[in-house]
Amino acid sequence: MFSKIRENNQTVLFRGNRFSDWPNITARGPIDSLSLSLKDSLGEMIEFIKKYHGKFIAGFISYEFGARQIGVPVHRLTGAIPAVHFRAYNHFELLANSELSNSSRSEPFNPIIQKEEYDKNFNKIQSYIKAGDFYQINYTHPLKSKTNLSARDIFHYFRSKNKVGYTAFIEDDGWAIHSFSPEQFIKIKNGDHSLSRKSDLKILCSELKNLIKNHLY
Numbered sequence: 001m002f003s004k005i006r007e008n009n010q011t012v013l014f015r016g017n018r019f020s021d022w023p024n025i026t027a028r029g030p031i032d033s034l035s036l037s038l039k040d041s042l043g044e045m046i047e048f049i050k051k052y053h054g055k056f057i058a059g060f061i062s063y064e065f066g067a068r069q070i071g072v073p074v075h076r077l078t079g080a081i082p083a084v085h086f087r088a089y090n091h092f093e094l095l096a097n098s099e100l101s102n103s104s105r106s107e108p109f110n111p112i113i114q115k116e117e118y119d120k121n122f123n124k125i126q127s128y129i130k131a132g133d134f135y136q137i138n139y140t141h142p143l144k145s146k147t148n149l150s151a152r153d154i155f156h157y158f159r160s161k162n163k164v165g166y167t168a169f170i171e172d173d174g175w176a177i178h179s180f181s182p183e184q185f186i187k188i189k190n191g192d193h194s195l196s197r198k199s200d201l202k203i204l205c206s207e208l209k210n211l212i213k214n215h216l217y
Contacts, residue, residue: 012058012087013155013169020165020184027056028091034059036084038068038077045084052088058170059086080174082216087170106147106154148187151176 009029016022049057064074065083077083094138111118118141125137149157155169155178168179187204 010087010172011152012089013152014058015159015167015169017163017165019182021164022166022184024095026095027087027089027090029060030087030089031055033087034085036065036075038064038083040083042069045086048086048088056092057086057087058089058168059084060170060179080172081177085170085172106149106157107145107146109143111141112144151178154178161192 014025164182166181
């Protein structure tokens with residue numbers, strides 16, 4: 001489903017540093033956006049990307065949406081965050097870094113599950129791996145904190161504390177995503193990036209945690 005553009009909370013930020021080759025990009029005022037639920041089809045996302053090919057497109061695909069495409073059962077998403085969200089912009093700005101002063105603070109993050117529940121889930125994960133059902137499982141659980149900072153200020157604050165080279169921020173009404181990574185998972189370089197010519201296109205995939213690096217042509 002294509003969503004109506006709202007005036008507020010439509011800025012996206014991409015920030016690099018000396019540990020990466022990312023420029024510092026800020027994009028404002030999208031010309032269109034797309035939000036999908038787990039029930040929506042992949043074709044709607046592809047249609048959106050084709051429609052705005054050549055524009056600056058920023059967004060995300062949730063793990064749950066990707067897993068659903070290959071038939072893996074997933075839990076339903078809670079809260080306001082969509083399963084897929086993309087925005088198309090006519091242009092973007094290259095800017096210098098902007099970080100908060102050291103006076104900005106937030107309370108420590110604390111888990112909302114009890115240690116007994118964590119230990120139970122951890123032992124279950126170990127049993128799956130030992131049985132050969134999985135070779136790796138990323139176990140995540142929610143953390144809670146309090147702050148008087150805005151979502152964007154939180155992003156800049158944690159960038160000042162976390163020096164990884166690939167960071168991004170996107171927000172909308174009721175939700176925000178802060179992305180921090182030491183590696184770029186997928187990079188497209190060389191050749192013509194058009195949808196009709198792929199002969200010179202090189203896609204580099206670097207597995208997170210720097211375990212292996214693949215080159216796909």
